[in-house]
Amino acid sequence: MTLVDRATSALVDQRTAVVSAAQLALRRGRWATTETTLSASLADGIARLVREGELRGGDRLPSERTLATTVAVSRGTVVSAYARLYDDGILDRRQGSGTRIAGTAPAAARQAAGRGEALYALPPSSLDLLRAVPAISPRAVAIVERHRPVLDATTAEADPAGLPNLRAVIAETMTADGTPTTSAQTLVTHGGQQALSLLVDELVGPGDTVLTEEVAWPGLTDAVRRRGGQVHGIRLTPSGIDVDALETAIVVRRPVLIALNPHNHNPTGMQTSLSVRQRIADLSAEHGITVVEDRVLAHVSFDGVTPPSFAALRPDAPIVVVESLSKWAWEGLRVGWLRADPVLVRRLRGLRQTTDLSTSVPSQLLALDLFTEAPELRREAATVHRDAAVAAGRLLRAHLPDWRWSPPRGGLCIWAQLPSGSAAAFARHAAGFGVSVAGSAQFASDVDADDHIRIPVTSAPRVLEAGMERLSRAWAGYDGQKGAPLL
Numbered sequence: 001m002t003l004v005d006r007a008t009s010a011l012v013d014q015r016t017a018v019v020s021a022a023q024l025a026l027r028r029g030r031w032a033t034t035e036t037t038l039s040a041s042l043a044d045g046i047a048r049l050v051r052e053g054e055l056r057g058g059d060r061l062p063s064e065r066t067l068a069t070t071v072a073v074s075r076g077t078v079v080s081a082y083a084r085l086y087d088d089g090i091l092d093r094r095q096g097s098g099t100r101i102a103g104t105a106p107a108a109a110r111q112a113a114g115r116g117e118a119l120y121a122l123p124p125s126s127l128d129l130l131r132a133v134p135a136i137s138p139r140a141v142a143i144v145e146r147h148r149p150v151l152d153a154t155t156a157e158a159d160p161a162g163l164p165n166l167r168a169v170i171a172e173t174m175t176a177d178g179t180p181t182t183s184a185q186t187l188v189t190h191g192g193q194q195a196l197s198l199l200v201d202e203l204v205g206p207g208d209t210v211l212t213e214e215v216a217w218p219g220l221t222d223a224v225r226r227r228g229g230q231v232h233g234i235r236l237t238p239s240g241i242d243v244d245a246l247e248t249a250i251v252v253r254r255p256v257l258i259a260l261n262p263h264n265h266n267p268t269g270m271q272t273s274l275s276v277r278q279r280i281a282d283l284s285a286e287h288g289i290t291v292v293e294d295r296v297l298a299h300v301s302f303d304g305v306t307p308p309s310f311a312a313l314r315p316d317a318p319i320v321v322v323e324s325l326s327k328w329a330w331e332g333l334r335v336g337w338l339r340a341d342p343v344l345v346r347r348l349r350g351l352r353q354t355t356d357l358s359t360s361v362p363s364q365l366l367a368l369d370l371f372t373e374a375p376e377l378r379r380e381a382a383t384v385h386r387d388a389a390v391a392a393g394r395l396l397r398a399h400l401p402d403w404r405w406s407p408p409r410g411g412l413c414i415w416a417q418l419p420s421g422s423a424a425a426f427a428r429h430a431a432g433f434g435v436s437v438a439g440s441a442q443f444a445s446d447v448d449a450d451d452h453i454r455i456p457v458t459s460a461p462r463v464l465e466a467g468m469e470r471l472s473r474a475w476a477g478y479d480g481q482k483g484a485p486l487l
Contacts, residue, residue: 128459
């Protein structure tokens with residue numbers, strides 16, 4: 001970041017919501033024009049900061065006298081600028097509380113359906129290339145079939161945080177993976193999705209900003225929007241998220257949470273380099289901002305290498321790790337967990353009591369058995385999906401040679417860019433050929449990108465081949481340049 005960018009970090013004291021007169025003065029050169037009065041220029045500059053999200057409802061501006069002295073204008077100029085902003089509804093004046101940016105946080109947005117809903121809207125006669133759901137492996141089936149739960153006093157009552165035995169095993173497994181963890185740092189959930197939802201419910205309020213990748217899992221972004229929060233996406237590079245842009249967004253947008261899926265990213269298959277991972281962890285520690293690392297796909301790496309978690313890189317940072325058995329054991333079991341500071345775990349345990357009380361005890365007991373063969377299950381999941389991605393890539397090259405994509409290094413999908421046209425329009429067109437796919441709109445964080453299609457590699461080979469053939473026929477009859485089917 002430049003020095004100017006870094007100066008922005010002190011524009012508003014995040015603890016008191018007081019706006020710095022000195023930082024406003026640094027903008028003085030940008031505001032001065034020869035086409036308008038100084039007061040109008042000052043008012044326009046403050047209004048722009050509000051529009052761009054640097055100033056928010058409730059932020060307290062400097063007094064008229066203080067700002068006038070700092071900006072080197074008359075007090076009357078500031079009085080006039082504030083009066084104009086007040087008339088425009090941008091400022092609010094209350095006796096004893098000074099001049100503040102008007103508006104309270106917006107009410108939570110209640111949506112009939114989020115972006116993720118489209119991933120489950122499968123017509124009965126359509127081939128499913130919507131969902132990336134791995135099949136249960138033969139090894140996992142064998143574990144399930146021989147499972148004989150031990151029921152005793154320790155399993156009679158369901159704890160909102162999870163069975164003590166399972167929490168201990170999770171802690172041991174994460175420690176062995178390189179992230180030192182205690183049972184007090186773990187909370188068992190109904191899959192990784194519930195872990196994300198609980199965190200959003202606890203940490204995000206109406207009007208708060210959450211940073212994530214420019215395309216992200218809709219289960220996260222929908223949860224934020226349902227809380228009335230705002231999602232801002234940061235562009236992705238071949239090495240992971242653009243950390244310079246991330247740091248700038250931290251400074252300018254003052255997020256309450258950063259939520260990332262850095263390894264075998266859904267939907268792109270991207271892997272974040274170690275240097276970028278380290279810088280993300282450092283930013284969390286330096287700015288005191290909670291970072292949630294979604295690692296549900298971290299073990300589905302085609303080279304068999306699983307990087308250390310952010311929490312392992314900076315134990316002093318407020319980092320939460322979310323994991324699940326879904327991608328390497330059994331999607332249908334719905335057992336996940338999070339690793340966080342024990343204080344946050346206790347808060348989430350209390351929140352859990354107002355939702356579903358606890359995770360199913362039989363599911364947790366079965367998870368204990370699956371953990372006994374976790375290394376083998378993980379290796380098999382990576383191998384199976386590596387081979388599936390290679391096969392899907394061959395089909396994609398054969399049937400849709402002009403689509404652009406990079407072979408994924410892990411995960412469950414191929415992220416393919418259309419040569420032209422609208423992904424949403426093509427998905428609707430393809431449905432007429434009996435195949436359902438998801439486009440960029442289901443995954444875009446805050447800007448509606450519309451040029452990629454996600455191809456899951458998890459379908460049975462015959463379904464994947466038939467689906468690719470139907471996509472090929474649909475593409476041949478689609479006028480991508482105009483975004484409409486050929487007549």
